Amino acid sequence: MKIGFIGGGTMGEAMIKSLLAKGAARPADVTVSDVSKARRDILQKKYRIKAVSDNKEAVKGAEVVILAVKPQELGKVLGEMKGLSPQQLVLSIVAGATLDGLREGLGHSCLVRAMPNMPAQIGEGITVWTTTAEVNQKQKDMAQSILDALGKEIYVSGEKYIDMATALSGSGPAYVFLIIEALVDAGVHIGLPRDMAEKLVVQTVLGSTRAVEAMGKHPAELRNMVTSPGGTTTEGLLQLETGGLRSLLLKAVIAAYNKAKALGAK
Numbered sequence: 001m002k003i004g005f006i007g008g009g010t011m012g013e014a015m016i017k018s019l020l021a022k023g024a025a026r027p028a029d030v031t032v033s034d035v036s037k038a039r040r041d042i043l044q045k046k047y048r049i050k051a052v053s054d055n056k057e058a059v060k061g062a063e064v065v066i067l068a069v070k071p072q073e074l075g076k077v078l079g080e081m082k083g084l085s086p087q088q089l090v091l092s093i094v095a096g097a098t099l100d101g102l103r104e105g106l107g108h109s110c111l112v113r114a115m116p117n118m119p120a121q122i123g124e125g126i127t128v129w130t131t132t133a134e135v136n137q138k139q140k141d142m143a144q145s146i147l148d149a150l151g152k153e154i155y156v157s158g159e160k161y162i163d164m165a166t167a168l169s170g171s172g173p174a175y176v177f178l179i180i181e182a183l184v185d186a187g188v189h190i191g192l193p194r195d196m197a198e199k200l201v202v203q204t205v206l207g208s209t210r211a212v213e214a215m216g217k218h219p220a221e222l223r224n225m226v227t228s229p230g231g232t233t234t235e236g237l238l239q240l241e242t243g244g245l246r247s248l249l250l251k252a253v254i255a256a257y258n259k260a261k262a263l264g265a266k
């Protein structure tokens with residue numbers, strides 16, 4: 001499958017890396033265009049793919065064109081890409097860029113809108129995606145195999161779920177990183193060496209996540225299993241509940257969702 005990337009930054013590179021690592025594409029089938037010469041040189045050297053400065057060149061002959069530029073660059077890029085052939089599939093990961101906006105900007109209807117997240121960089125991401133009605137089954141399969149390389153993927157028929165996923169899984173890694181950072185600092189505060197605190201926190205988050213996945217129990221049930229009457233955990237939980245952790249997370253997701261919707265409405 002011939003793939004052209006517009007934008008070879010953090011996410012573009014994550015996708016290229018995962019696609020090549022999982023054998024979903026060969027280096028000879030991938031072209032990336034990027035305004036930065038430094039980025040082009042790095043990508044060409046690291047992955048042996050073709051890196052160009054002209055977006056039109058990356059699009060030429062591509063079965064799938066992946067849009068991976070920042071939202072503020074999108075208008076300019078779409079203008080440069082006009083004149084795609086109807087069977088070329090355009091897959092956008094640009095936050096807030098709606099299918100209608102892409103259709104209008106490109107004058108093209110064969111579109112996928114996807115929201116991956118940052119752990120895609122290590123093949124552990126999750127992507128929520130949808131398509132326009134013009135995308136056929138073969139193209140859906142191609143999109144799925146690209147997104148599969150990034151980790152897990154969920155297809156939705158309603159575009160409204162993309163903004164919701166942006167707020168939860170798109171922004172989610174930042175929330176989790178903040179929690180990890182704060183827990184490590186707390187460990188240091190009570191006297192643990194920093195490297196030991198880091199090890200303890202990372203494995204605790206990882207192990208707890210795997211337990212939720214493997215044990216098939218509600219998180220509250222798992223929490224009850226580690227909360228003995230009158231014990232240490234219940235003291236800690238009292239502080240988290242009193243401080244409003246639950247409603248704070250709710251507010252964070254609602255705020256991110258409102259922002260995602262506002263970006264899409266622009």
Ligand SMILES: NC(=O)c1ccc[n+]([C@@H]2O[C@H](COP(=O)([O-])OP(=O)(O)OC[C@H]3O[C@@H](n4cnc5c(N)ncnc54)[C@H](OP(=O)(O)O)[C@@H]3O)[C@@H](O)[C@H]2O)c1
Pocket residue numbers: 006007008009010011012033034035036039055068069070071073076077093094095096115116117118170
């Ligand atoms: N990062 C995430 O976790 C994440 C998650 C989901 C979705 N996304 C979406 O993914 C998109 C890319 O994000 P990112 O973090 O990968 O951004 P990024 O690192 O800034 O990558 C964008 C790349 O595109 C290049 N570029 C800028 N203008 C261009 C143009 N006109 N033609 C070709 N290339 C151009 C940039 O070069 P310069 O740096 O020289 O400008 C940069 O190398 C964003 O729209 C974002 O909403 C990101």
